[in-house]
Amino acid sequence: MFRFIMSRLLVVVAVALTLSVVAFFLLNLAVDPAQAIAGEEADLLEIEQIRQRYGFDRPLITRYFEWFSGVLHGDFGVSYYWNKPVGELLLERLPETITLALMSLSVTILVAIPLGCAAALNPNTFIDRMALGVAVSAQAIPNFWLGLMLIILLAVIYPIFPVSGDKTLYHFILPAIVLGASSVPPVMRLMRTGLLEVMNADYIRTARSKGYYGWRLLLRHSLRNALLPVVSVLAVQLGHKFGGSVITESVFAINGLGRLALESILGADIPTVQILVFVFAFTFLALNLLADILNAYLDPRLRT
Amino acid sequence: MTEPLLKISNLAVSFKIHYGQVEVVRDINLTVNKGETLGIVGESGSGKTMSMLAMARLLPPLAYISAGSIQLDGTDLLALNTAQFHQQISGKKVAMIFQEPMTALNPVYTIGRQLTETVMFHENVSQAEAVERAIEMLEAVKMPQPAQRMGQYPHQMSGGQRQRVMIAMALMNSPDLLIADEPTTALDVTVQDEIIELLIDLQKRFGMAMIFISHDLGVVSRISDRIIVMQKGDIVETGNTADVLTKPQHAYTKGLLECLWKLEEPRQTEKPDNMPPVISVKGIKKSYTLSGGLMRKSTIIEAVKTTSFEVLAGETLAIVGESGSGKSTMAKIINGLIPADQGQVFYGDVDVTSLTDKQRARIVQPIFQDPYSTLNPNHTIGYIVSRPLRIHGTVPAAEIKQKTLDVMAQAGLTEEFYHRFPNQLSGGQRQRVAIARAIILEPKILICDEPTSALDVSIQEQILDLLCQLQKDLNMTLIIISHDMAVVGYLSDRVFVMLNGEIVERGKAEQVLKSPQTDYSKKLMASVYNVPRPQNEAGAPL
Numbered sequence: 001m002f003r004f005i006m007s008r009l010l011v012v013v014a015v016a017l018t019l020s021v022v023a024f025f026l027l028n029l030a031v032d033p034a035q036a037i038a039g040e041e042a043d044l045l046e047i048e049q050i051r052q053r054y055g056f057d058r059p060l061i062t063r064y065f066e067w068f069s070g071v072l073h074g075d076f077g078v079s080y081y082w083n084k085p086v087g088e089l090l091l092e093r094l095p096e097t098i099t100l101a102l103m104s105l106s107v108t109i110l111v112a113i114p115l116g117c118a119a120a121l122n123p124n125t126f127i128d129r130m131a132l133g134v135a136v137s138a139q140a141i142p143n144f145w146l147g148l149m150l151i152i153l154l155a156v157i158y159p160i161f162p163v164s165g166d167k168t169l170y171h172f173i174l175p176a177i178v179l180g181a182s183s184v185p186p187v188m189r190l191m192r193t194g195l196l197e198v199m200n201a202d203y204i205r206t207a208r209s210k211g212y213y214g215w216r217l218l219l220r221h222s223l224r225n226a227l228l229p230v231v232s233v234l235a236v237q238l239g240h241k242f243g244g245s246v247i248t249e250s251v252f253a254i255n256g257l258g259r260l261a262l263e264s265i266l267g268a269d270i271p272t273v274q275i276l277v278f279v280f281a282f283t284f285l286a287l288n289l290l291a292d293i294l295n296a297y298l299d300p301r302l303r304t
Numbered sequence: 305m306t307e308p309l310l311k312i313s314n315l316a317v318s319f320k321i322h323y324g325q326v327e328v329v330r331d332i333n334l335t336v337n338k339g340e341t342l343g344i345v346g347e348s349g350s351g352k353t354m355s356m357l358a359m360a361r362l363l364p365p366l367a368y369i370s371a372g373s374i375q376l377d378g379t380d381l382l383a384l385n386t387a388q389f390h391q392q393i394s395g396k397k398v399a400m401i402f403q404e405p406m407t408a409l410n411p412v413y414t415i416g417r418q419l420t421e422t423v424m425f426h427e428n429v430s431q432a433e434a435v436e437r438a439i440e441m442l443e444a445v446k447m448p449q450p451a452q453r454m455g456q457y458p459h460q461m462s463g464g465q466r467q468r469v470m471i472a473m474a475l476m477n478s479p480d481l482l483i484a485d486e487p488t489t490a491l492d493v494t495v496q497d498e499i500i501e502l503l504i505d506l507q508k509r510f511g512m513a514m515i516f517i518s519h520d521l522g523v524v525s526r527i528s529d530r531i532i533v534m535q536k537g538d539i540v541e542t543g544n545t546a547d548v549l550t551k552p553q554h555a556y557t558k559g560l561l562e563c564l565w566k567l568e569e570p571r572q573t574e575k576p577d578n579m580p581p582v583i584s585v586k587g588i589k590k591s592y593t594l595s596g597g598l599m600r601k602s603t604i605i606e607a608v609k610t611t612s613f614e615v616l617a618g619e620t621l622a623i624v625g626e627s628g629s630g631k632s633t634m635a636k637i638i639n640g641l642i643p644a645d646q647g648q649v650f651y652g653d654v655d656v657t658s659l660t661d662k663q664r665a666r667i668v669q670p671i672f673q674d675p676y677s678t679l680n681p682n683h684t685i686g687y688i689v690s691r692p693l694r695i696h697g698t699v700p701a702a703e704i705k706q707k708t709l710d711v712m713a714q715a716g717l718t719e720e721f722y723h724r725f726p727n728q729l730s731g732g733q734r735q736r737v738a739i740a741r742a743i744i745l746e747p748k749i750l751i752c753d754e755p756t757s758a759l760d761v762s763i764q765e766q767i768l769d770l771l772c773q774l775q776k777d778l779n780m781t782l783i784i785i786s787h788d789m790a791v792v793g794y795l796s797d798r799v800f801v802m803l804n805g806e807i808v809e810r811g812k813a814e815q816v817l818k819s820p821q822t823d824y825s826k827k828l829m830a831s832v833y834n835v836p837r838p839q840n841e842a843g844a845p846l
Contacts, residue, residue, distance in 0.1 A: 202407040208362055209402075210422045210473070211395035213386055220421070224412050299412050300457040 004303060008292055012285045016278075020071075023277040024064050027270055032056075036268035037080045067274070081269035089260060089272060090279065096166050097256035100179065100249070101241040103172050107180025108187055108237060113230070115184070116191025117218065120226075123196060131192070135185040147178045147251040164253035175252040179245055183237040190233055194226040201225070228299055235291035236284070243280035307378065308335035309513050310359075310481060315372030317351070317358045327370065329355045329537045336481065341507060341514040343528030343545070345521050345560070347760040351537040352517050356483050360400055361389055377480060396426045399474035403486040405466035409458040415469055416454030422476045441472040444509070445502060464495035471502065478510060485517045492626035493787060497831040500527055519760065521560050522832070525549055533557045563765045564790070581614035581652075582748055582781050583638060588612075588647035590633055607633040609805040610647070615749070620775065620782040622792040622813065624828065625802035634802070635753050635785045640664045651749075662696060669742035673754035675734035679726040685712070686722035689740045696745060708744070714777070715740035716770055732763035736770065743774060750775075753785045768794050789832040793817050801825045 034051035035042070042050075051057050070077060076086035119131035154174065155163040161174050198204060199222060207221040246258040257276065264272040296302040315332040318325040329351035336342045346352040357363050359374055359381070374381040376397060381389065402408045410418060419441065420434035429437075435454065442450030445468040458466055467487060474482055484503065488496035504527055507514050518524050524531060531548045533541040533556065540554040552558045590608040607630045615621050615638075625631040636642045638649055640656040649656040651667050659667075672678045679688055690708040693699050699707050709719055715736045726734055735755065742750060752771065756764040768791060775782050786792055792799055792813070799816040801809040801824065809816060809825045820826045 202402060202404055203410040205362055206400075206402065206408045206470070206473075207410065208390075209360055209394055209398075209400040211390045211393075211426060213390045221410055225410070300414075301411055301459050 004296060005289075005293060008289050012289055015285055016282055019281045020068060020278055021064065023274055023281070024067060025060060027274055027277075028060060028063070031268050031270060033080075033270050036270060071275075071278075076275045077271035079264070079269050079272045081264060081267035081272065086272050086275045090257075090275065093255060093257050093260045096254050097242060097245065097249075097258065099166075099169070099172055100175055100245060100254060100256055101238060103169075103176035104179035104183070104241050104245075105234070105238050107176050108183040109234070111180070112184045112187035113191055116188040116230075117195060117223075119188070119192045120195035120199065121218065128192075131188065135188050138181045139185040141181070143178055143182055143247050144251055146181060147175070147248060150174050150178060151251075164251075166252075166254040166256075171252075172254075175248050175254060178251075179241055179248045183234075183240070187230060187233055187237065190230050191226065194229050195222060198222045198226045224298055228295055231294050231298065232288075232291045235287040239280075239284040239287050242283045306337070309338045309340075309377055310334075310336040310515075311375040312355070312359065313373050313375075315355060315358065315374065316370045317354050317363065317367055318370040320366045320368070325370070327537065328367070329358070332372065332539060334532060334539070334542070336513045336515060338480070338513055339507075339511050340530070341516055341528045343524035343531045344515060344517045344534060345519065345524050345531060346534035347519055347762070349536070350534040352534045353485055355534075356400075356485060356515060356517060360394060360398055360483065361386075362400075391426075395422050395479075396477045397479055398481045398483065399477065399479040401467070401470050401474050401482065401484045401487045403489050405463050405470055405490060408470055409466055411458055413457075414454065415456050415458065415461075419454070419469070419473050419476060422473065426477055437476065438472070441475055442469070444475070444506065445469075445472045446498075447472070463491055464499065467491060467495075467499055468502070471499075471506070475506065475510060478512070480512055482507070482512050482514045483517070484514060486519070487516075488523065489518065489520070493789070493831040494626065494827050496523070497827075503527065521564055521761070533560070559762055563761050579616040579618055582617045583615040583783075584650040585611065585613050585615075585638065586648050586650070588637055588644040588649060590630075590637060590642070590645050606805050608637065608644075611807055612647075613800070613807065613810070615781055615783060617748075617781055618775075618779060619797045620784060620795050622784045622786060622796035622799045623802055623807075624786055624789065624792050624799060626787055626828075628804075629802040630805040631785045631802045632753055635670075635751050635783065638783065639668050639670050639751050641670070665692070665747075666696065666698075666745050667747055668749045668751060669745065669747040671735075671738050671742050671750065671752040671755050674758050675731055675738050676758070678738055679734055681726050683725070684722065685717070685724050685726070685729070685737050688726075688737060689744060692741060692745050698745065711740050711744045712737075714743070714774065716766075730763075731759050732766060735759060735763075735767050739767075739770065739774070743778060743780075746778065747780065749781045749783065751783045751785070754787070755784065756791055757786070757788060764791070765794075771795065789817065789829060801828065 032047075034047045034054065034056045037054070038047045038050050055063065067077065074087065076090070078084065079086050079089060082089055115131045115134060119128040122128055151163055151174065155161050162171050165171050195218075204217070204222060207217055212221060242257065243261070245256060246262050248254075249256045249258040250262070257279070260272070261276045261280075263269075264276065292302075312332055312334050315329065316327055317329040318327045332351075332355050334342065344352045344356075354363070354367065358367075358369050363369075369382065376393065379393075381393065384392065409415075416435065416438060419438035420431065423429055423434045423437060424431065438454065439450045442453055447453055447465065447468050453461075453469075458469070461469070471487075487503070488499050491499065500523065503514070503516075514527075516524060516527050525545050525548075528545050531541075531543065531545050532539055533548070533554065535556045541548060541552065541557045543551075543553075548557065549561065552561055587610050588608060589606075589610045591604050591606045593604050609630075611634070623631045623634060633642070637644045640649070640659065643657065651659075651664075656664065683691075686705070686708055689712055690704050693704050693707060709722065712719075712721065717733065717736050717740060721729070721733070721737075726737070729737065735758075750771075755771065756767050759767060771782065772795065774780065782795070784792065784795055796813045799809075799811065799813045800807045801816065801820075801822070803824050809820060809822045811821075816825060817829060820829050
């Protein structure tokens with residue numbers, strides 16, 4: 001098991017290194033950092049002065065190694081746009097995003113897995129069709145519209161939840177539903193097909209011959225096998241919730257990483273965007289690693 | 305007479321289809337007494353498994369019991385609801401063992417958990433007691449180091465060991481009736497023998513009744529007190545084992561027995577020994593590397609260890625061995641389909657590696673095991689059979705069709721098959737197509753890798769007869785790769801026995817089959833269940 005984790009970690013480090021290079025070079029090639037700091041009205045002289053002051057005239061490679069050694073020492077650079085260290089910005093915004101991501105993941109799990117199981121255990125029946133209906137609608141409805149509708153219904157007409165903001169956990173319930181809903185369809189479908197396949201497996205017939213049936217058969221013999229593919233997809237979905245919550249965070253005025261990314265891009269704030277790209281990518285990698293470990297825990301065949 | 309343990313009356317099983325239903329099992333009447341073994345024999349699709357699945361409530365989704373009654377120890381099984389049935393009957397009074405030990409155990413749980421859960425579920429015993437009982441059962445099924453096995457997972461065990469675990473699991477609750485559905489079909493012959501002996505032993509020890517389902521009349525006759533023969537959903541014959549074997553009533557049973565008798569009597573054709581070699585194998589060797597992936601050691605498997613031999617013109621050479629013995633790798637190397645790591649293969653005096661694929665194909669042709677996957681489903685039989693002619697251009701275009709029809713006729717396929725597609729053919733017919741395709745270029749050598757093991761017994765004989773006939777007519781050399789001693793005995797002049805990549809015994813068929821020299825060959829031969837041909841008082845075969 002230790003060996004397995006170590007080998008996966010090596011892969012993660014290799015991919016992360018590559019990513020940092022790509023992110024750094026692409027961003028610095030796409031935007032002239034001196035121009036971005038000086039603003040649109042600045043004349044050439046001003047831009048040139050800024051270029052020299054910040055060291056943008058030096059070769060890209062030198063600047064990359066400078067930046068990367070900074071990152072390794074915990075110095076993420078200083079944001080031009082917010083005028084404070086990027087590290088500080090991240091720490092401010094991270095808790096909001098983590099809260100939202102985990103809560104919305106819980107929504108996804110609580111809805112999609114029971115729904116998928118119900119559909120798989122009653123294939124081609126009314127229950128199955130209903131589950132499919134829920135999945136299709138959840139996929140068809142855009143996030144911002146669902147968000148607005150929920151606000152109108154549950155915050156304005158029936159003021160059960162706050163309209164927006166991120167002061168208490170209570171504030172996160174509506175956005176978590178919105179963000180969680182978008183992941184329900186893929187997870188539910190995978191759960192359904194996975195379980196359908198498992199229920200036809202020989203070892204389920206064996207379990208039946210031993211006297212298992214109904215929910216007991218499901219919990220003790222089928223679920224763990226059927227969850228294997230679902231775990232990997234949940235990891236990807238959680239990754240999306242970290243990086244892709246821009247719209248939901250905007251609709252509900254939550255100051256998370258998604259909004260930080262949006263604002264930094266609009267402000268051409270290269271140091272912040274650079275770090276954010278790296279953070280999002282790293283989150284994906286870490287979550288995939290976690291999923292692999294979890295799968296190895298669930299399936300002994302993967303442990304060697 | 306005492307009341308039988310199991311009484312099935314007028315049972316019928318049907319499948320729901322698009323419009324209405326099809327009956328796959330009709331009017332099944334059978335009884336099993338306490339402590340008795342009933343054998344059910346039949347080919348695939350005969351309904352033998354369906355009727356037992358119906359009894360155990362394990363029918364596939366669209367199948368259902370459409371008529372009849374099932375009484376177990378005085379209880380009407382069909383009157384129980386699902387919960388009652390699973391709590392009172394399955395795993396407790398009736399236990400099952402299935403054909404595929406590789407997939408019948410849950411891959412994500414330990415053996416220990418899978419063994420103990422049944423007792424804890426049915427009998428409310430403590431975990432410690434259940435573990436103790438499980439270890440006892442593993443001992444009873446002769447599993448080495450039973451206590452250590454408890455923490456292992458199915459994938460860490462061999463097929464034979466998994467089947468032992470399945471048996472131990474079935475016996476955990478001391479069932480009254482054990483249903484064994486082809487429990488040895490997926491296993492190697494020597495392992496099959498051990499499992500059969502084990503089942504006979506356990507049945508006596510635990511005093512349970514057993515229903516043993518198999519397509520192999522030899523195996524069934526070894527283990528059963530009484531035999532039922534099924535064909536196409538009907539019971540065609542019932543009787544004591546001895547009676548069924550000596551006085552078969554139904555034509556189908558007689559046919560099955562004929563096949564067995566015929567297969568076990570080696571041919572007496574004496575071919576001259578001094579024929580020139582058509583194939584000379586000189587010191588070939590082949591190993592595979594199982595790559596271990598990142599940070600894992602890769603392992604090297606020696607599929608064929610350094611081997612030399614000659615195949616003589618016109619003879620039939622059989623290479624026998626269990627799975628993993630290297631016999632298929634050997635066949636592929638002889639066929640020139642994969643290169644050897646070392647050594648050379650000569651056809652006559654030509655090195656195989658110096659031939660182009662097309663040249664080689666005109667000397668050697670293969671026939672493979674599974675006729676269901678070796679024919680392209682999108683092409684007609686005529687196209688498939690004539691394809692080699694088109695590729696090689698040995699026959700003028702105008703004569704291709706006639707030549708194809710001639711060869712198909714030789715392989716026992718009438719003209720009507722010309723425009724059909726593979727999925728419209730039975731397994732035996734497909735194998736005929738594969739044979740026709742192989743002989744159309746008139747090769748000198750035919751290499752058949754398990755040519756009949758995917759076919760039913762009655763079809764096997766026809767295909768083997770066809771191969772014999774063709775060999776004579778076309779003066780070919782045959783190399784047969786098989787794990788089935790009966791097939792080998794029926795066809796071959798010489799036999800090689802392979803074990804772990806080595807030929808451990810070689811000799812005349814008669815000699816190897818009747819008086820094997822090495823321990824391994826003896827074990828292989830002993831695992832064949834002979835069904836003696838009944839003799840009249842004068843000792844002549846009936």
